Amino acid sequence: MNFNLLVTGAVYSSQASYSALQFCQAALQAGHVISQVFFYQDGVFNGSGLTIPLADEFDTVSQWQQLAEQHKIDLIVCVSAAERRGVINQQQALENGLNSGNLHTSFKVAGLGELHAASLESDRTVSFK
């Protein structure tokens, strides 16, 4: 089965992202495909390249990076939600006269159309709030 995921909880303060990771790992192990993980609302904070988790706490962002590289999964933060919350890439920073971008290299910025396209092409969409 082909799954796409929607994550709307922030990194650390919400369990959403961690649960989504767990789901991905289990699904992949069972032979399913994860096409895309779309981070919307506060979920965009998972795309920050500046998180510094404590040494004895879970490093969510690095785990997403590993999973995405290993299994060719698209990690997308929603452009409108991310801009409002200050998660942007270098180009957006330049275009808006801001100091610098902070988007983690494993993530892309795209619109809600990407979420819908993935949902229409997959077998199931699973949400993590």
Place this chain on the structure above:
Amino acid sequence: MNMQKLLYVISQAPYSNSSGQEALEAILIGASFEQSVSVLFLHDGVFQLKSSRSIKSNLNLKVYTKTFKALSDFGVDECFVLANSLDARGLSISELMIEPTLLNEQQVSDLVAAQHRVFTF
């Protein structure tokens, strides 16, 4: 591809957080994909439909809720409301900006089961 049924569920009240506004943005994009799109308002989400006439516009607030009035113009097929959510909050249909289809819990369950995709906000 056959027409897919997409349901958006709105469960939170407006303005205290961005959930409703961002749900609305997702709905408008979803409706542009030429699928069968419906919206279900339940729990505190029913407050999103309360008439926005009394909201003062000097609060530096974008009154996004008034767009719910025009959902059908954007291609949304139907709006549903869980009746008990209105009752529990002392709201009557006449206070809402649209005339949604009222559902009971069983009908909500059936509605969700009939969808291809459900996005909950």
